Amino acid sequence: MLTIPRSLYELAPTTLASNRSExxxxxxxxxxSAHFAPPDRILLDRVYRAINGLPLLWNSMRHAPDYTALEDYVRRVEAEALMNDAKHLGEATRATGAYTPAVRNALHDIRGGGLTVFLGTAELLGMVPGDRDMIRRCVDAARDHAKIMRNLLPDIDPVVRAADEATKAHGIDHFTSKWDGMATQGPTGPVSVGVQCAFEGAISARCLETSSIDRVVYNYVNNAVRFAAGGAVTLWVFPVADGLTRWVVQNAIAPDQSAFLAEKAGPGFERLFAGGVTRGGTGVGLANCAEIVADCFGLPSPAEAVRHGYLGATTQGTDYHSWFHWPAYSPTTQRTDSRVVEQLTGVV
Known part of the structure; x- marks a missing residue:
């Protein structure tokens, strides 16, 4: 039986109320899409088609995968300067003066999210060609990112977006299996992700909710990968109360990062989740996380969510911990034909 360190229970209250009736x-x-300038619409469509093509290819052969074909697709997409397209997203819209906070927040997670992990893992795959586990990790990251894009861009693929809205329970293994053993390229070398999970059961009621959880986890893990000293990140998932789970991303940090946080992040590190506090990033990602978690629990503001420990960050010795909470899901008798969802989305 997995033992959760007491220090992880002490990060925040273990009883947190939800104000939601549903x-x-x-x-x-x-x-x-109308909120983006035409050149950005073209880039968004190109990024989505490139990233969504991999899980669609996997789905067409999932019972007898052709790993050579999958690896060829990964290399071809990477060679097509996918990250370059993502990098220039928003430039045309900004030039029109229509770069609203909603556009900015969406583009942050479209440039990051699963795309960052996909590209980092694809880079490692180039060093160990033929690694089947790494190929499958690329599929998972691409699948997740396509879902994130459909969550944020409702008309980029309306038929599949409708399937994402349908009720379909997602178990915790949907998250733990893809992260445990994940390896991606960090700024100074490979970084591995391990999972320690003491929760069993369902955590999400539909793909749209799953993509919201993914937005938080990818923001946390991508930040951890950037600053991980020693090349390792751990994701902890465990219940803290009946129907309530805590997710903690833990990584060692260098002394200069610890000093930066002590100086800039504020008491309780609350400034990290308000936007603008960053080293080489935008400061938008953790603010997005606070908005999502506050919304999940029906709280009046992201600041309220941070203030009461629904999410947060801290350092303990040389380790940095970022956490959030999510309610478990108890499936009802309502069912969705998963075969339809699989056909539409590629991978569930």
């Missing part, structure tokens, strides 16, 4: 469904962050 479960958070993952919606509410949509930015229609």
């Amino acid at each position: 479960r958070f469904d993952g919606a509410g962050y949509e930015v229609p």
